[in-house]
Amino acid sequence: MAQHSEHSSNVDLDEIDRIIIDELVANARISNATLAQRAGIAPSTALLRTRSLVERGILTGYHAEVALGTVGRTVQALISVKLRAHDREKIDTFVERIPSLPEVLSMFHVSGGTDYLLHIAVGSTDHLRDWVLDNLATDESVGHTETTLVFAHHRGNRGPLPSDDMLS
Incomplete structure (x- = not known):
């Protein structure tokens, strides 16, 4: 099993990054179109920005939560x-x-x-x-x-x- 460790670093997040992160934290199943609308950007930009957050290690995964x-x-x-x-x-x-x-x-x-x-x-x-x-x-x-x-x-x-x- 992979070990996960959180290390702090000063990562520059702009307002769009923060909106994308907040929306995905609230609902990881949000559609890209809805995510783009809430962030005020084009769907293609939302997809690229989300991929960038993953590549930069800011978003580390998506999961289902069980009651x-x-x-x-x-x-x-x-x-x-x-x-x-x-x-x-x-x-x-x-x-x-x-x-x-x-x-x-x-x-x-x-x-x-x-x-x-x-x-x-x-x-x-x-x-x-x-x-x-x-x-x-x-x-x-x-x-x-x-x-x-x-x-x-x-x-x-x-x-x-x-x-x-x-x-x-």
């Missing part, structure tokens, strides 16, 4: 993981194995007292308990875990921040 509860994944949790030792081989094995498990929605490498934060979704609290026992508690590289149940998830802004001139 997890409708497919039996009604329990979500955030699990803090502190590794026992910081051995590169064990870390690499952990980082390769955990995100590939079907229950894992996201894995974050974080600073502070925790090394990793996992976001998982399962069918029940019993499944959650068993998952932690089977995949973390029995892993020799894991020293400590702490599980927090998610009651609600509210998605934030997934597009770029407004530019300074857009704020005034």
Whole structure:
């Protein structure tokens, strides 16, 4: 599985780029004609601009989002993981194995007292308990875990921040 890492860089985005990004973040299935209309440009220009955003690594993919509860994944949790030792081989094995498990929605490498934060979704609290026992508690590289149940998830802004001139 390919590893995705976000690196910050100062990429110049003009107003048209920002409109295209905002529209695609809101609805990745928007037609090119509608996208062009909302950006105030020709459809051929919208297509070229969108391709440029992909080639520049600004748009990294398009996806479908599943309502997890409708497919039996009604329990979500955030699990803090502190590794026992910081051995590169064990870390690499952990980082390769955990995100590939079907229950894992996201894995974050974080600073502070925790090394990793996992976001998982399962069918029940019993499944959650068993998952932690089977995949973390029995892993020799894991020293400590702490599980927090998610009651609600509210998605934030997934597009770029407004530019300074857009704020005034």
